Amino acid sequence: MSLTRDVADIFRRGLGPAAKEALGLAVSGGGDSLALLYLAVEAGLRPRVATVDHGLRPEAAAEAAMVAGICADLGVAHDTLTWSWGGTGNLQDAARRARTGLLSDWAKGHGIGCVALGHTRDDVAETFLMRLARDAGVDGLAAMAARREIAGVVFLRPLLGVARAELRRWLLDRGLPWVEDPSNEDARFDRVRARRAVQAMAEVGAGADQIAALAGRMADVRAALEAVTADAAARMARIDGGDVILETAGLAALPAEIRRRLLRAAVMWIASAEYGPRGAEMERFIAAALAGRPATLAGCRSSHARGRMRLTRELRAVAALEVPAGEAWDGRWRISGPDSKGLTLRALGEAGLGLCPDWRSAAVPRASLLASPALWQGERLVAAPLAGFGGGWVLSCAGPTGPLSAAPLSH
């Protein structure tokens, strides 16, 4: 079987049933994503293409125009999506997030359920080394997913099993042009240095193939660890209002990695955090948990009583949060009830708790109540459902999905 057939086969298998649906392609103009476009056209698909102009490099607009021109020649619909940098935080990270957001909005706007990206096996290997340099654990070293759903749109990476050089050869064989981003040779970039390191490692038989295979196994290991953590959560964790309760003896008996994951998941659930705490601060928190000592971590606090550990939101972390009553508060709380016009949600706090004479009969610990959401009209307390104040309002709490989703609710 010829090399060309291999690439086309891998591409079609990578797309799977998505090939039959309205398909979007994210094409930057680089060799990998242009190959994606040509492969789709050669496979007889009728994709719609988007190029994101991040406005970060002067050539970006010309590259988008070039992709638009190629698409016009191929009879494929093309859109340029533009983004302007707000100017805070990590630029690369912000650009990647913005790109994903723009692409998923674009897809939904055109009735596209799947968007294919041009990541290759080399991207997997380079990402592995870059993460290794940042001290990543199993999760960070796991290969990027071939399929991922974000905001209702499925992102596919059908070329993960293909080497970048194979794609370049595939393009050359057909006399197809692509743009080589000049920054791909700029050794100031981590990715460029990682690419060179991967090439150097190939000399000892541990090149992109081997590294990418290991990253794939890491993804399997991560999935296995997540499943065991969810099982531990189902057995020894409980959701109580906005708190997580864990059995201390069960926690102590867990393998260290599962304990770490369960506690991290609990903290992430309470703080609605996208990334969980790691490293020395996480280890300190775990040591305190095992010794039965109270501790704080990432805006959460732990306390111990009767063989149980209770994790709750720290008042300090939410004291300044205020949102209109129709919006989610602290990422996970919502309130519903009578007309909420002009009302806001913010923490009950000491002042609010002082207005709830019956709070003790609610059987919720004081610290949990202090950091719980209450409904306010200016300084007037309208309702504090967890503290049993003000009828007709119902609070619901939905933390991010993860192992804690498997934990039962207290009754």
Ligand SMILES: Nc1ncnc2c1ncn2[C@@H]1O[C@H](COP(=O)(O)OP(=O)(O)OP(=O)(O)O)[C@@H](O)[C@H]1O
């Ligand atoms: N500006 C962009 N517009 C549209 N899609 C993009 C853009 N940048 C990246 N992508 C998509 O994300 C994939 C991986 O991005 P990455 O930054 O690793 O690639 P690249 O070096 O910019 O270009 P290429 O993969 O096209 O050679 C690309 O293959 C492409 O599908």
